[in-house]
Amino acid sequence: MENVLTLNDVDLSVRLKNVIFKNPVTVASGTFGTKDEYKSCVDYSRLGAIITKTITVLPRRGNNMPRICETPSGMLNAIGLQNKGLQDFLDNKIPYFSAVSAPLIVNIAGETLEDFASLIKALHREKKVVRAVEINLSCPNVEAGGVSFMKKRERIRSIIQMLRSETDLPLIAKLSPELGDVVEISGEVLEAGADGLSLINTLKGMAIDIETRKPRLANVTGGLSGPAIRPVALRYVYEVRKYYSAFIIASGGIMTARDALEFIIAGANMIALGTSNFVNPAGTMKMIEDIAKYCSDRGIKTLDEIRGSLVTPSTQTNCSTAY
Amino acid sequence: MVDETVRILENNRINDKYYKLVFESDKLSRNVEPGQFLNVQIEDGYDPFLRRPFSYYRIIGSRLEILYEILGRGTGILSHKPPGSDLTILGPLGKKFTSDIQGKKRILVAGGIGLPPLVFLAERQGADYLLIGAKSQREVMPAKELESVSAKILYATNDGSYGEKGFVTVLLEQLLQQENPDQILIQTCGPKVMMQAVMDVAAKYKVRGEVSIDESMACGVGACLGCMVETDKGLQTACVDGPVFGFERIRQRLA
Numbered sequence: 335m336e337n338v339l340t341l342n343d344v345d346l347s348v349r350l351k352n353v354i355f356k357n358p359v360t361v362a363s364g365t366f367g368t369k370d371e372y373k374s375c376v377d378y379s380r381l382g383a384i385i386t387k388t389i390t391v392l393p394r395r396g397n398n399m400p401r402i403c404e405t406p407s408g409m410l411n412a413i414g415l416q417n418k419g420l421q422d423f424l425d426n427k428i429p430y431f432s433a434v435s436a437p438l439i440v441n442i443a444g445e446t447l448e449d450f451a452s453l454i455k456a457l458h459r460e461k462k463v464v465r466a467v468e469i470n471l472s473c474p475n476v477e478a479g480g481v482s483f484m485k486k487r488e489r490i491r492s493i494i495q496m497l498r499s500e501t502d503l504p505l506i507a508k509l510s511p512e513l514g515d516v517v518e519i520s521g522e523v524l525e526a527g528a529d530g531l532s533l534i535n536t537l538k539g540m541a542i543d544i545e546t547r548k549p550r551l552a553n554v555t556g557g558l559s560g561p562a563i564r565p566v567a568l569r570y571v572y573e574v575r576k577y578y579s580a581f582i583i584a585s586g587g588i589m590t591a592r593d594a595l596e597f598i599i600a601g602a603n604m605i606a607l608g609t610s611n612f613v614n615p616a617g618t619m620k621m622i623e624d625i626a627k628y629c630s631d632r633g634i635k636t637l638d639e640i641r642g643s644l645v646t647p648s649t650q651t652n653c654s655t656a657y
Numbered sequence: 658m659v660d661e662t663v664r665i666l667e668n669n670r671i672n673d674k675y676y677k678l679v680f681e682s683d684k685l686s687r688n689v690e691p692g693q694f695l696n697v698q699i700e701d702g703y704d705p706f707l708r709r710p711f712s713y714y715r716i717i718g719s720r721l722e723i724l725y726e727i728l729g730r731g732t733g734i735l736s737h738k739p740p741g742s743d744l745t746i747l748g749p750l751g752k753k754f755t756s757d758i759q760g761k762k763r764i765l766v767a768g769g770i771g772l773p774p775l776v777f778l779a780e781r782q783g784a785d786y787l788l789i790g791a792k793s794q795r796e797v798m799p800a801k802e803l804e805s806v807s808a809k810i811l812y813a814t815n816d817g818s819y820g821e822k823g824f825v826t827v828l829l830e831q832l833l834q835q836e837n838p839d840q841i842l843i844q845t846c847g848p849k850v851m852m853q854a855v856m857d858v859a860a861k862y863k864v865r866g867e868v869s870i871d872e873s874m875a876c877g878v879g880a881c882l883g884c885m886v887e888t889d890k891g892l893q894t895a896c897v898d899g900p901v902f903g904f905e906r907i908r909q910r911l912a
Contacts, residue, residue, distance in 0.1 A: 364881075365876075365880060365881065366880055367878070367879060367880035371876075371878045371879045371880045371897075372878065372880065374658040374659070375658070375660055375747075395891075395892065396882065396885070396892070399872070399884075399885055400872075400873060400883075401882070401883045401885070402873055402874075402875050402881065402883035402884075403873070404705060404706055404707045404873075405706075406704055406706075407703040407704050407706055408703075408706055409706060409707060409875060411875075411881065411883060413881070413882050413883065416882050416885075416892070560703065560706055561703045561706075589703070609706075609875075611876065611880065612707065612708070612875040612876040612877075612880070612881055613698065613706065613707060613708060614660075614698075615660055615747060615876075615878065616660055
């Protein structure tokens with residue numbers, strides 16, 4: 335790892351089952367619009383993957399305003415899964431993404447097994463464009479189908495098992511600590527047939543206007559995102575990686591290549607920029623370049639060389655001759 | 658839309674309440690229309706975290722001006738940025754005010770910090786009246802800021818210290834009583850309470866118009882769905898579908 339390489343010698347690709355992502359940089363669901371909102375700042379085809387905003391079977395109006403509020407080094411949101419529904423996605427979004435070379439990962443949510451069945455059947459038929467499915471099991475801002483609803487573990491298990499029975503597309507479960515013990519639930523979803531994990535969704539929080547004494551969000555609580563939650567996200571990636579070898583997409587306040595590399599060293603396979611897109615619209619493009627530069631400067635040919643390579647105090651002691 | 662780092666040329670307080678920030682950008686200056694806005698990254702660090710939206714106020718050559726008021730930490734920090742410092746800005750964003758006024762008289766109704774896009778509009782396209790609502794004389798703009806506005810400028814202040822005493826809608830109503838409603842177009846920007854009052858007066862006199870809606874925003878590009886407005890086409894974003902909407906399109910009380 336000592337020799338300096340040229341950028342061309344560095345292979346940033348990552349693989350999930352039969353899907354190859356040309357680099358580990360993607361976008362977190364709900365932060366990158368539904369189609370081409372960022373086209374003036376981002377070359378979509380250069381992304382490792384694109385993760386869509388959550389799609390539900392029927393259109394959803396979302397929550398009342400106000401829906402967002404800035405907090406220290408982050409923000410709260412309670413959008414409430416506003417989307418135009420499955421049919422609009424199939425009619426209007428799939429044709430657009432069929433011309434984008436970055437693999438498309440479609441994020442889905444539902445309230446019943448039937449919802450998930452309709453979604454997965456439709457997406458499975460679009461396998462040429464849809465390369466993987468992320469299951470939103472941890473939205474903090476809706477009742478049915480949201481994080482509280484999914485706290486019943488048997489619900490999660492039966493959803494994953496049913497999805498598995500319907501498709502061979504890679505399935506990625508998006509989790510948050512709001513569901514309970516993340517390591518334990520990771521084990522359960524993987525056992526039920528998921529191929530990967532998305533760690534983590536937003537953390538539930540709130541803010542109050544002391545003049546009006548009203549909550550800043552009409553929904554009262556919302557999902558906290560941004561750098562404020564990054565150390566928490568990192569800890570979950572680290573803890574889950576200790577127990578499982580599954581594919582992990584890390585998210586939670588990741589803004590720069592330095593942040594991304596922390597997550598890769600802790601064991602992440604891919605890095606999703608979320609709230610970062612709102613602040614630095616071209617952040618994904620810079621991150622791809624900066625990760626490549628980090629690797630080339632240090633003679634790292636592939637990310638496998640550093641993934642999960644965390645040097646912990648205990649591993650250090652083993653090699654230490656200082657005593 | 659460009660995400661660009663620009664250098665601050667000027668950043669000065671111009672009256673009791675407002676600051677004027679000036680920067681240069683060749684790319685932006687050529688593409689901006691009155692009513693559009695920009696999203697400013699206040700700090701490179703993460704606090705304040707989100708960008709802040711500001712209307713364009715004036716463009717002369719490649720020189721762009723914005724007018725702002727200190728409303729919180731972000732604008733407070735902005736007010737301390739010295740000339741020469743860098744600022745990252747995303748723009749132009751959003752839909753412009755209509756320029757197609759079909760020979761009607763244009764009445765612009767501004768309240769508080771809603772004034773800048775209307776001054777921009779008046780300078781670019783002309784207007785018959787610019788009605789300005791302010792709390793008191795201390796918030797009245799220095800005369801030279803408005804000297805290139807050819808419209809007749811009328812003030813209303815809450816405390817009566819300058820112009821008409823009361824809300825700006827008093828001035829609007831006086832005008833509408835004299836005019837043929839079919840021959841008037843109102844364009845307004847200001848506090849939500851004021852804009853709702855303007856829309857109510859417009860409805861009473863059956864006058865058409867446009868409103869520029871300022872909502873809290875995160876992305877400014879239609880991605881986060883944080884700034885929704887209830888319209889005739891359902892929920893639309895203030896940042897991309899707006900901020901300018903025809904009065905007839907709004908399906909909610911603004912305040």
